[in-house]
Amino acid sequence: MKKRDLNILLLLLTFSVSTFAQQSMTFDQAVKKGIYKKLDSIYPGGIDGNPEKSLFKNQDAYIKSYQQFIYELSDFLKKNNFKWGKQVSCFNKIYFSKKGTVDYFLYNFKEGELTETQAKQFDKLLKKFVKNAKFSLPTETPFAQCSPVKYNDL
Template sequence: MKLNNSLLILMIIGFLGCKQKPSEEKIVEVKNPKVVNFDNKLAFNEFSKLNLDDKCVNLLDPTNTSEAERKSVINSWSNFHKNVTRFLKEEKFDWEVADSTISIYNRIYFDKNGNINYYVFNINNPSITEEKKAEFENVLLKFSKDVQLDLQRNQAFSQCGKTTYVNY
């Protein structure tokens, strides 16, 4: 009887001591990019406090990108903006102005895998209304959740520049 009780106690301890191995599946991180309009002074000031320019390397800076990588970087950047244009069309986004082109200054901050963390923009056309800027911001937010730059680096990186979109 004592042997059976001892065996039973050892079995219970054994079962309680068995822990399930941690899952080896990669935990999927939820992307939550931020989009900031330069005209939104409060949001832009909050963004500026992050000092991301000090934390993210500039993608096209020659000290961060070799001459051999430069062509790949430029192609990736060009494809990124083609994807923005395609997405605007898919979303049936209409600027509702007569301007033939829309000029936008972008500062985009990516994680090391090319996912967008921050998409900061300034629309240069004075004819664009605040309502359209807000709508564009929402479209960019939707775009930023689903798109990845086809580049990877050892650390977070950024790229800025002026882009001209054809106003269809």
């Protein structure tokens, strides 16, 4: 493949993914939309087991910033009267723009963890949260962060 063709392909992939920006959905929804693999090809992980390969060289600062981001989500949910009622396990994968804004927030709760009402309310509030949420550390490239999270009522 010629360099020009590769650049056009990357531009098209970037454009097609960016048209869905600032979305939140379950992993299953992302797979059904056909964007999950595209996202993983465009957004590298923020940290790596090998610190020299990490986008963020100060891993402690990165981890604290990510924890703060998750706390801000929890606080937003609380301020909007969301109640977990118990400790709830979730797996998140968040795709951030180079400006630190959320492009995509994917999540998955174990079956039976949430009531249908909680699931709908969480999805609705998460969609609002991602519109203004921002990762606090600067970067020069988009990146992704995934993690298990245990949510509780604050």
